[in-house]
Amino acid sequence: xxxxxxxxxxxxxxxxxxxxxxxxxxxxxxxxxxxxxxxxxxxxxxxxxxxxxxxxxxxxxxxxxxxxxxxxxxxxxxxxxxxxxxxxxxxxxxxxxxxxxxxxxxxxxxxxxxxxxxxxxxxxxxxxxxxxxxxxxxxxxxxxxxxxxxxxxxxxxxxxxxxxxxxxxxxxxxxxxxxxxxxxxxxxxxxxxxxxxxxxxxxxxxxxxxxxxxxxxxxxxxxxxxxxxx
Amino acid sequence: xxxxxxxxxxxxxxxxxxxxxxxxxxxxxxxxxxxxxxxxxxxxxxxxxxxxxxxxxxxxxxxxxxxxxxxxxxxxxxxxxxxxxxxxxxxxxxxxxxxxxxxxxxxxxxxxxxxxxxxxxxxxxxxxxxxxxxxxxxxxxxxxxxxxxxxxxxxxxxxxxxxxxxxxxxxxxxxxxxxxxxxxxxxxxxxxxxxxxxxxxxxxxxxxxxxxxxxxxxxxxxxxxxxxxxxxxxxxxxxxxxxxxxxxxxxxxxxxxxxxxxxxxxxxxxxxxxxxxxxxxxxxxxxxxxxxxxxxxxxxxxxxxxxxxxxxxxxxxxxxxxxxxxxxxxxxxxxxxxxxxxxxxxxxxxxxxxxxxxxxxxxxxxxxxxxxxxxxxxxxxxxxxxxxxxxxxxxxxxxxxxxxxxxxxxxxxxxxxxxxxxxxxxxxxxxxxxxxxxxxxxxxxxxxxxxxxxxxxxxxxxxxxxxxxxxxxxxxxxxxxxxxxxxxxxxxxxxxxxxxxxxxxxxxxxxxxxxxxxxxxxx
Numbered sequence: 147x148x149x150x151x152x153x154x155x156x157x158x159x160x161x162x163x164x165x166x167x168x169x170x171x172x173x174x175x176x177x178x179x180x181x182x183x184x185x186x187x188x189x190x191x192x193x194x195x196x197x198x199x200x201x202x203x204x205x206x207x208x209x210x211x212x213x214x215x216x217x218x219x220x221x222x223x224x225x226x227x228x229x230x231x232x233x234x235x236x237x238x239x240x241x242x243x244x245x246x247x248x249x250x251x252x253x254x255x256x257x258x259x260x261x262x263x264x265x266x267x268x269x270x271x272x273x274x275x276x277x278x279x280x281x282x283x284x285x286x287x288x289x290x291x292x293x294x295x296x297x298x299x300x301x302x303x304x305x306x307x308x309x310x311x312x313x314x315x316x317x318x319x320x321x322x323x324x325x326x327x328x329x330x331x332x333x334x335x336x337x338x339x340x341x342x343x344x345x346x347x348x349x350x351x352x353x354x355x356x357x358x359x360x361x362x363x364x365x366x367x368x369x370x371x372x373x374x375x376x
Numbered sequence: 377x378x379x380x381x382x383x384x385x386x387x388x389x390x391x392x393x394x395x396x397x398x399x400x401x402x403x404x405x406x407x408x409x410x411x412x413x414x415x416x417x418x419x420x421x422x423x424x425x426x427x428x429x430x431x432x433x434x435x436x437x438x439x440x441x442x443x444x445x446x447x448x449x450x451x452x453x454x455x456x457x458x459x460x461x462x463x464x465x466x467x468x469x470x471x472x473x474x475x476x477x478x479x480x481x482x483x484x485x486x487x488x489x490x491x492x493x494x495x496x497x498x499x500x501x502x503x504x505x506x507x508x509x510x511x512x513x514x515x516x517x518x519x520x521x522x523x524x525x526x527x528x529x530x531x532x533x534x535x536x537x538x539x540x541x542x543x544x545x546x547x548x549x550x551x552x553x554x555x556x557x558x559x560x561x562x563x564x565x566x567x568x569x570x571x572x573x574x575x576x577x578x579x580x581x582x583x584x585x586x587x588x589x590x591x592x593x594x595x596x597x598x599x600x601x602x603x604x605x606x607x608x609x610x611x612x613x614x615x616x617x618x619x620x621x622x623x624x625x626x627x628x629x630x631x632x633x634x635x636x637x638x639x640x641x642x643x644x645x646x647x648x649x650x651x652x653x654x655x656x657x658x659x660x661x662x663x664x665x666x667x668x669x670x671x672x673x674x675x676x677x678x679x680x681x682x683x684x685x686x687x688x689x690x691x692x693x694x695x696x697x698x699x700x701x702x703x704x705x706x707x708x709x710x711x712x713x714x715x716x717x718x719x720x721x722x723x724x725x726x727x728x729x730x731x732x733x734x735x736x737x738x739x740x741x742x743x744x745x746x747x748x749x750x751x752x753x754x755x756x757x758x759x760x761x762x763x764x765x766x767x768x769x770x771x772x773x774x775x776x777x778x779x780x781x782x783x784x785x786x787x788x789x790x791x792x793x794x795x796x797x798x799x800x801x802x803x804x805x806x807x808x809x810x811x812x813x814x815x816x817x818x819x820x821x822x823x824x825x826x827x828x829x830x831x832x833x834x835x836x837x838x839x840x841x842x843x844x845x846x847x848x849x850x851x852x853x854x855x856x857x858x859x860x861x862x863x864x865x866x867x868x869x870x871x872x873x874x875x876x877x878x879x880x881x882x883x884x885x886x887x888x889x890x891x892x893x894x895x896x897x898x899x
Contacts, residue, residue: 218504
């Protein structure tokens with residue numbers, strides 16, 4: 147589904163990402179962990195063609211993402227607040243993204259019902275604009291928008307960050323429920339080892355831009371705890 | 377030339393044009409466009425700044441309406457003004473001669489007022505909208521700028537009265553050619569600002585171009601007006617030139633298109649964010665001055681590392697050439713020498729005026745930091761004083777070559793500099809303390825009115841009026857040189873009593889710091 151080959155990004159002389167080979171299969175739940183500055187967000191940005199790689203390519207379904215537009219139809223993503231349009235209300239934002247995916251009002255209404263629990267009555271039907279929302283609510287809007295259009299791939303950067311404990315659990319349930327409903331490939335980065343191992347069957351650890359560990363299996367958490375112990 | 381070659385060339389351009397048009401139309405999905413335009417509208421109406429700076433916007437809007445009103449009026453009376461006012465029998469020829477100057481003026485106007493809101497499309501980049509669509513949207517929407525209607529407003533009335541009387545329906549050709557050139561200027565400025573703005577090359581190209589034109593006219597190398605007349609009369613006789621102009625416009629459009637398409641990455645769309653290595657390090661000279669020098673160093677870094685402040689600095693360099701307009705013209709040097717004092721105040725003090733008006737706003741993001749650091753507020757105030765004075769003195773030194781136009785110019789500049797660093801600097805610092813507004817430098821662009829409050833609107837008055845209070849009594853009495861000396865002396869007095877004046881300014885800051893800090897903390 148996604149394959150990365152000899153991908154590097156350097157700022158000045160510092161390599162921020164340097165990955166020789168990485169393939170993510172269709173339907174895989176791929177977790178990305180690593181300390182601050184490991185290059186997780188930069189990697190995701192290159193997957194989404196938001197940063198021009200210094201070298202190498204990212205291919206999605208066999209096609210290079212760089213300079214292409216068609217993959218955007220089946221990749222949903224939320225990395226940070228620059229994905230949101232601050233002067234719209236959440237409803238207007240969903241309607242806009244929905245329009246891009248040919249959603250009718252009824253489609254959108256049905257779609258948003260999946261998120262009712264996560265939204266906790268604070269997002270939809272309000273006049274508050276996205277720019278005025280709290281960090282946690284911003285995250286909820288972005289994650290929901292990433293699922294519009296039944297994407298085959300969903301890329302989320304730190305989805306649990308800034309969410310209250312209840313919302314974290316609800317989000318986890320939602321991600322698992324979506325996964326059960328249809329074949330979906332997750333790429334999720336997180337600092338929360340518990341959450342990420344619960345959702346992802348494969349974990350890659352980045353350090354200084356390089357893949358230092360690529361593990362699959364059931365006992366991921368103990369291995370990660372071992373790796374990250376101070 | 378062979379008729380067939382001409383035909384083939386024309387057909388080629390028509391085909392190219394049709395292809396391009398088709399390309400554009402294919403990308404114009406109407407529903408999507410509605411949404412994008414609606415979003416753009418919501419953005420401007422709903423922004424926090426819109427409500428907060430409503431008064432400023434209304435004021436600017438009124439000015440814009442006024443300018444347009446005057447332009448239309450000017451357009452209608454242009455012929456009368458030229459034939460009776462300037463005693464020129466052929467008004468069309470006369471205006472044609474001025475057109476290239478007008479385009480130069482329009483270019484400068486565009487350079488300072490036009491900006492691409494290229495970051496506006498950032499939230500759409502990861503969504504399923506094709507990149508080509510977004511670039512077309514960005515480029516075509518950019519035409520909806522007041523400046524793109526200026527040439528029409530200004531010249532349409534003239535074209536349909538005076539020009540039409542002379543050449544009949546060819547007036548259309550005349551007007552259209554002006555509009556096409558104006559539009560191509562629009563796209564040239566877009567790409568110029570994208571690629572060369574804020575670079576030394578771009579700065580030199582601008583100042584060099586302007587200086588060259590002024591000098592060429594002064595020394596009679598060639599006259600732009602003659603070239604202009606020839607060009608536009610040629611167009612009137614050969615309407616086919618329009619096709620060439622259209623092709624030229626499309627060429628620039630697609631040059632822009634390719635340039636933007638290749639650079640559709642947020643890092644590259646953003647105006648040079650952190651892209652510059654910290655080019656200015658601490659100046660060793662200033663470090664010897666202790667804490668005071670450190671504060672000056674900090675502020676120099678602020679100026680060099682932020683686009684908006686950098687353009688204030690560049691503008692000051694640009695204003696050094698301001699004198700070329702006036703000192704080369706006998707109307708000013710001989711008939712109204714008093715006016716030159718005004719020019720000199722600007723040449724030496726433009727940085728002080730432009731930067732100083734927001735003196736405390738520039739650092740509004742870390743004002744709390746400034747207040748909580750060891751060291752006294754007096755030092756902060758003193759550092760700002762020396763920064764403004766230092767750059768004013770540098771402007772004076774750089775303006776010394778104007779002595780070529782006469783020693784009295786040096787005298788005027790000296791008096792103006794003394795007055796600037798003795799009196800005006802304190803006027804500006806104290807006016808800047810009057811309810812300063814927050815400026816977020818990360819949101820930088822020309823035509824950014826963030827930070828503009830009441831003080832900024834009236835600040836120019838005392839600065840420009842004050843020197844004349846001392847100059848006019850002597851000059852009316854017939855001793856203009858004594859007037860200049862008086863202006864210089866008053867400046868010198870301010871310089872001598874700077875410690876006392878600085879203390880007064882510091883006390884005002886002390887008294888107002890809580891209110892200012894609270895104002896800055898508000899979003």
